[in-house]
Amino acid sequence: MTKQEMKKLKGGDLIYLPSAVTLYKFNKENPCVHQATTTLKPVTTAFVNRYNNLCGVLYNGEIWSVNSQNIFLVGEQHD
Numbered sequence: 001m002t003k004q005e006m007k008k009l010k011g012g013d014l015i016y017l018p019s020a021v022t023l024y025k026f027n028k029e030n031p032c033v034h035q036a037t038t039t040l041k042p043v044t045t046a047f048v049n050r051y052n053n054l055c056g057v058l059y060n061g062e063i064w065s066v067n068s069q070n071i072f073l074v075g076e077q078h079d
Helices: 003-008
Strands: 014-017 022-026 033-038 043-051 054-059 062-067
Touching: 014 054, 022 054
Parallel strands: none
Antiparallel strands: 014 043, 022 033, 022 062, 043 054, 054 062
16 A cells, blocks of 8 residues: 555545454554464454554454554555
8 A cells, every 4th residue: 555545544434454464463562562363364443543563443343553554545556
């Protein structure tokens, strides 16, 4: 996803996560990874927010962080 496309994303927009993408949860007290999981299959889900190169996404009913390079707009071409 290009930087211009990232700037246009709004909370609630649908995004696509391919399989084998790692998602993270961080401690609130410090920036350490508290928990991680990997998508087992491709997922269409909601974009929540963006912070630097990470995006908040809804995954299994919780908000997780994912590298912005691993998300795609629904309908966008991806490998």
